[in-house]
Amino acid sequence: MISERVQELLTEIENSTVSTKEQLEAFRMRYISRKGVVTELFDQLKTIPQEDRRAVGQELNTLKNAAQDRFQLFSTQLEEQSDNGAASQVDLTLPAVPNQYGSIHPLTIVRRRIIEIFERMGFNVSDGPEIETDWYNFSALNFPDNHPAREMQDTFFVEKSAGEVKDDVLLRTHTSNVQIRLMEHKKPPLRSIMPGRVFRNEAISARAHCVFHQVEGLYVDKNVSFKDLKDTLYHFAKEMFGQDSKIRLRPSYFPFTEPSAEIDVTCFICKGKGCNVCKYSGWVEIAGSGMVDPQVLANCGIDPEEYTGFAFGMGIERITMLRYGIKDLRLFTENDVRFLRQFEGA
Numbered sequence: 001m002i003s004e005r006v007q008e009l010l011t012e013i014e015n016s017t018v019s020t021k022e023q024l025e026a027f028r029m030r031y032i033s034r035k036g037v038v039t040e041l042f043d044q045l046k047t048i049p050q051e052d053r054r055a056v057g058q059e060l061n062t063l064k065n066a067a068q069d070r071f072q073l074f075s076t077q078l079e080e081q082s083d084n085g086a087a088s089q090v091d092l093t094l095p096a097v098p099n100q101y102g103s104i105h106p107l108t109i110v111r112r113r114i115i116e117i118f119e120r121m122g123f124n125v126s127d128g129p130e131i132e133t134d135w136y137n138f139s140a141l142n143f144p145d146n147h148p149a150r151e152m153q154d155t156f157f158v159e160k161s162a163g164e165v166k167d168d169v170l171l172r173t174h175t176s177n178v179q180i181r182l183m184e185h186k187k188p189p190l191r192s193i194m195p196g197r198v199f200r201n202e203a204i205s206a207r208a209h210c211v212f213h214q215v216e217g218l219y220v221d222k223n224v225s226f227k228d229l230k231d232t233l234y235h236f237a238k239e240m241f242g243q244d245s246k247i248r249l250r251p252s253y254f255p256f257t258e259p260s261a262e263i264d265v266t267c268f269i270c271k272g273k274g275c276n277v278c279k280y281s282g283w284v285e286i287a288g289s290g291m292v293d294p295q296v297l298a299n300c301g302i303d304p305e306e307y308t309g310f311a312f313g314m315g316i317e318r319i320t321m322l323r324y325g326i327k328d329l330r331l332f333t334e335n336d337v338r339f340l341r342q343f344e345g346a
């Protein structure tokens with residue numbers, strides 16, 4: 001009777017498998033613990049006739065050892081599994097999955113390049129707030145009270161509390177606010193560029209966005225002249241668009257510069273011959289500029305009799321579009337990886 005039961009249990013043990021801690025515990029309860037089947041059989045040993053007891057005892061010992069060996073094996077297997085985790089599933093002979101490198105956003109590439117060029121000419125980088133007061137964005141820059149740029153269609157005013165617009169606080173419409181803050185806080189000589197985000201209340205299209213980036217430049221010192229402005233921007237154009245680039249200045253108007261000029265560079269796509277990027281003129285506009293209006297210097301506590309300065313401002317999106325032949329401004333903010341991957345390694 002007992003012998004048959006032992007045989008049965010031996011096969012059961014041999015065929016058993018364990019893959020979780022719970023199953024291991026169940027195995028221990030059934031075959032090893034004091035309440036298990038094997039102990040139960042040992043208890044029955046007393047009922048066996050004396051002459052058979054020794055043989056049956058041996059069989060039972062074999063069964064007990066088999067159960068313990070198996071238990072030992074299962075425990076080590078489970079331990080190894082949890083140690084290696086998924087790593088044990090990795091096939092080291094397979095070819096490696098190639099690394100996917102991220103790419104730098106084209107606006108960042110161009111901003112860094114602009115900064116690099118001006119840094120080599122002795123300009124440092126200044127920063128200022130994006131939420132500004134009317135003074136720093138407009139008044140100190142000589143914008144007359146009725147200037148159209150102050151009106152709602154251009155400027156985002158900040159709500160003081162729900163529904164109550166405070167027309168004194170706004171999102172800056174250009175980086176020129178940093179010009180004022182810099183001149184207020186530091187004495188000339190000042191030579192700085194100011195990259196940053198600007199905001200204008202415009203409908204989003206291929207050519208306009210309500211958030212974009214500018215780099216403004218400012219140089220204030222004794223005897224700064226219009227020639228310095230021309231030389232600086234000529235050097236910039238050659239570094240940015242190629243050594244054979246030429247610049248031309250067209251008279252323009254900004255409330256905070258006098259005289260003012262729009263700066264064009266020879267179209268680097270067609271080299272001045274005429275193409276659809278330059279609209280067959282051979283020139284593309286890259287910046288607004290001018291000599292800092294004496295009134296603006298005075299507004300910031302700088303004596304216009306002693307100091308003069310020039311300023312310029314350019315759109316980073318515009319320069320990037322020109323440089324890479326990008327036709328739609330919206331691509332910059334859509335985060336389409338097919339667009340962004342084209343700048344890998346740039």
Ligand code: PHE
Nearest residue numbers: 174176288289290311312313
């Ligand atoms: N702030 C001007 C703009 O946003 C650009 C500019 C800056 C022009 C400095 C002249 C001098 O259009």
